[in-house]
Structure formats: structure tokens, C-alpha cells
Amino acid sequence: MVAVLLLTLAALVLRLAQLQVVNGARLQQLAQRQQLETILLEPHRGRILDRQGRPLAVNVEVPSIYAVPSAIPDPHAFAVRVAPLLGQRTADVERRVEAGREFAWLARKVSPQVVTRLRALGLDDQLGVLPEDRRAYPDGLLAAHLLGFAGIDNQGLSGVELAYDETLRGTAGKAIVARDGLGRVLVETQHVVPAPQDGRDILLTIDQVIQHIAERELTSAVAESGARGGWVVVMDPTNGEILAMAAVPAFDPNLVPQMRPSRWVNPAVSEAHEPGSTFKIFLMAAALDSGAVLSTDRFYCGGALKAPGGAVIRDSLNKRHGWQTMAEIVKNSCNVGAAQVGTRLGKAEFYNYIRAFGFGRPVGIDLPGESSGIVPPPSSWLGPGLQTISFGQGISTTAIQLLTASTALVNEGTVVRPYVMRAQRDRAGRLVAAVGRQPLRQVLKPETARTIIQMMVGATEGGTGKGARVDGYAVAGKTATAEKPAPTGGYDPGRYVASFLGLVPVPDPRLAILVALDEPRGAYSGGEVAAPVFKQIASQILWYLRIPPSAARSPANSLTSSPTASGTR
Amino acid sequence: MLALAPRHRTYPVLLPDRPASERAAPRRARRRPVPMALATVVALALPAVVLVALRTEAARAGYAILALRHEVETLRVENARLQAAASALRAPDRIERIATVQLGMITPRSQQVASLPVTAWAGAVAVVPPPTVWDRMAAWFVRSEAAAGERSP
16 A cells, blocks of 8 residues: 555656656746737827927827637628728728738727727627727817828828937837736736837927918918918028928828828928029129129119020019119019129039028928929039029029028028927926037128128018018018929919018018918919018017017008007017 | 572663654653644645735735726826817817807907017016025024025014
């Protein structure tokens, strides 16, 4: 009896040794594989906020539906029941179910009502629901072109969402956990390696209110003028911060799949057009700064000018301006005068200044899809090339390039880089990165910059830009009415881009605003359709920013002339 | 004289001493066998019971943590949803629509906006004199930080 007991015990000991020692490592691994599970810990995408911290893009948790194909005995019958509730075709659902084994997405980021209806089918073992973050843009159309949008997997696809995708996205983490018999995570077994890092919040330079003002006025102007579209960019020219960037027609980033991709393009950054007469201010700046022309020099405009190659340069409506100073050329937006200044300046010198201002290459704004514009080399300026480029024909620029170049006039001749990301904050609200003024290069002498601004003030005081005058403030600006190239070559006489580039308030501009309307109908000149939009936008932003009126204004336009208003700085 | 030889003789034998345990154990076993067994069982079982209790408590705490995590996550999601809703309600476009359509308000014209000069007194920041020695003494006595910053009347 004792011997049997001893033998049994010995056998058990041997078996124990086999399990624990001989096969111990392998069995432990097997057990862990069965009991432990690796969970992917998804990070939350960072928010996008305006400069005051107001949310422009946030995350909202929504349900996503998946199927468990191994638990579905008849995929076709399953698809027939489920597909109508998901708004999908039966064949699509069936194909997805047949392609998977343990998991197959059926619909991502659906409404809670869809989940309720699916649950009513009683297919709990065949269907599952996973919560996922969905990007939401609470202001709808506001700043849509600038913000861009994120895709189904929360990946940035356009605008700021794309430009700062890495920062916003964060990094996923992993956790190894054991589950109990009911499938619940046993917290005490959880081992996080590595922890997920939520994406950083991004504070933009955009101001929600300024953006709204710009969009409202632009939308109204496009509707009134019958234009195909338009764009407005508002910048702080002292440091390059973009305060607003609006485009019409806009799109709702919450409804991106229903929009045509052409709507997503941000025209202010990605579309290059001939600048037209706004380019004259850069011609004048180059001519004065290089010393090729003195501000007191006079040029004769007889309404037309014979240019090299036999071409004849004419002014709008063949107007004859007579003898003009450079300031008068800007004020009258005289093509003939500008062509003569360009001729005096010369191709090589002009080209060098054009490049220094930042035309013909990306200015480096932190947005995707920036166009370089087209600035052909001087060797390609055949015939009247120099003369036409002098008044903004034969080259193309983006709105952001024009505004960037204008910063040289405000900053004593130094061009500053435009930017839209002001700072980054981590999930706890700590500031982790900040961006400030980024001077690019000195293009002009300070006195040249000041002279050009005075010329631009003349254009709004008594020239083509009168419609841009803002009561109580001195405005420096320049209109442009650029013909659009015809598909068959040359220019299309019925299609224009009307624009206005302005700086306000002079002498210390706080705002640089570019307004452009694409193919306005009826009145089409920049002075008639774009300058008034500038006036509306600038006046409201100046009030909003509490920028007091300038002292030097004509009595007719001064606030002090109003019985209800008083006081200047 | 004859003498009877002894019929038994005793030879001394040197035997090894028995260990004390062998001698004592039967006596002790005989004295208290049940309590000893119980004590042994308790001594062996108690750590195991404590271990099981601790494990159970840890599991219970784990489930509590899990429930709290779910609650935190639910609240976070709700907070995010409310923030999004609040942002949508504060959208300038919506506010302007309500102001103009429902309340009949209009955007002020330039003549209706006044820029008032900022006078010296309006922009001046009130200068708070530093506390006196007496104030500091009083603060020390009442041990109040607030009192140290207040001027005596």
C-alpha cells in the first residue's frame, strides 16, 4: 500500500517537473498568449484654436460599426438585414463580411440613431460597436479653406490639418492586459508600453471674429458683383501673422465627402494670377530703391506707348494722363508711365527686386499646396515683356506673395514670413512651442518704403482707390484690374480679377488686406468692386481691434466732423 | 565452607543516550495533540488566506478603477461634445443671424461708432501703497496674510 502511494507520488512529482521545468517556458508563453491581450491605445487628435483660444476644430466621439464574420452563418442574409440601415448596398456589405475573418468594418463614424436601429435587429454576436473620434468643425464654413479637414482615420488631408498633421495626431500607445471570464480588463495586470501621447493643440494666428468679418463681406461682395468667387487675406504686416484668410465659394469641412475637390483648394495660397496694377508699387519701390529713377522724375503719358516688338501699351479707356511723377503714376494707375519706369529700371535690376520681394517662389507660409507663381527669367522677357511686367502682366503671383511683399513697406524694407501657427499646447494646457516674427530679408531702404507708402496713400486719397477710404484712418492702397488669360492665348477681354491691396492705418499700419474678386460682372475694376470691400473689412476690424483713428485725415472724412463722434488720438 | 554461586549476574552495558526529543515527544503528544495540529494548520493556512484576501481586494479595486476609468472617459466624451455644442452656439455667424433676423439689430455705420479719447484718469492704474509697519505687526498678531495687505483705516 505504501509502495503504491509512493509510486503515485513519484509519478506526480515527475509530471510536475515536466510541466514546470521541462516545458515550463513554452507553456507559460502559451498561457500568456491565451490570457493576455495587447490593446492599441489611440491618441486624441489635438484641437485647433483661434488666437484667443476659441475652438475651430475639435473631436467628438461617435460610434463605428463592425461585423464579426466568423459568427455570421449566412453573409447574404446578414447583408440584406443590415445594409438598408447603414444606407449601403447589400452587395457591398456582403463583400466586406466575406473578406474578413474576425473583424470587418461596416460603417465608420455613424450617428447614434443608426446604432439604435442596428441593436434592434438582435445581432449582438455578429455586430459590434467601437467608439471613435470624429473631427468636428463647430463654426461650419468659417475658415474652411485654411483649416482644411481630416479623413476617416483622423489623418489631416488639407489646410492646417495637413500641414500640422504630425503635431495634431500624437502617437499611439500599447497596453498588455489580462481579461477576466467576462472579458473585463484586469487593471492590476495592465502594463502600458509605451503610453499614448495625445496630439498637441494648435493656436492659430487667425482671429475668429476677423475671419467672420472677412467672410461675411466677401460673400456679400461676390453675391453683389456676380463674381465667380473671391478671396481675402488679412495680415498683421509688422510680424506676418495671418489674421484671416477667406475664400468664396466656401465649403463645410463637416460635409467634405459631398463637396467637389476643386472647392478645397485655398486660392489665396495655391492659385496664382496675374497681379495687375498692384504690381506697380513693387516696380516703383525697385526703381526708387535702385536709384534708377528719382521720385521727382516725370514721365509723359499720351494714352499709348510704343513698346519693343511693335506692341502698343495703352491705358485703360485710352486715358491721357500727361506729365506725371511716380506718385501720380501710382495714383492714376497709369500703364504707360509704369512701362517707362520699367524701361528705365532695366530687366536685370527689376528681376532681382522681384525675386527679393519673394515672387516666383514659395514665401514659406505654413500651409500646404503653396504655389510659386510664375516669374520668367529676364531672358524670356521678349518684346514688350519688361514693360508689361511693369504693370503686372506676364507674371503671376499668389495673394499671399503680394501681401508678403507688402510687409517690406511696413517694416523699413524688410520682408517677414507669413505664418498661421502661433503656438502649440500640450493636453495639459502647457505651452510647448511658439512662433514669432520671422524676418526674411532686407529688400528696400527704409526711406524707400516710406515713400512708397505715401504714394499708395495718394492712390486712395484721390486716385483709383478712393473707394477704400476708411473714415478717420489714412489708408495706403493700390487697385488692380487684371485681365485673365484666354484658353486660346492672349487675354480674354470679358474676364478680370479685380483686386485691392491696402495697408491701414498709415503711418503705422497694423493691417495689410488683400481683396480679390474673380470675374465680377457689370462693374469689374478693382477700384469699383474690390476697394469698397476693403473699406468694409478694414473699418470693422479697426473697430474690433480698438485701433484709434489717425489724426491726419481730411475734415470731410474725419470722425470729428460727426456730431455723434469725437476724439482722435 | 561452601557458598552458593549467584544464579544471575548483571553485566553493565554502556548504552547510547536516547535523544531528548524521542523521550519528550510522546509525552507532549500525549499531552496536547489537537491544539498542536490546529496551530500547525492555522500557521500554514493563514498566509494563504491573507494572500487570497489581498488578491480579492486587488481585483475588487481593479474593477473599481476600471469603472472609474469608464466614468472619466464618458465624462470626457460628454465634455468634448458640450464644448463642440457651445462653440457652435457661439459661432459669430449664428450670433449675427439671430441679432439681425430675430432681434432686428443692424451693423453700425461709421458715423455711429465713436472713438473716445482716453483720459489720464481712466487709464491710470490705482496705486496701492505698501502696508505700513503697523499693518505688518497687526498681520503678525492675527497671522493673516490678507490683513498684511490691508491698510489700517
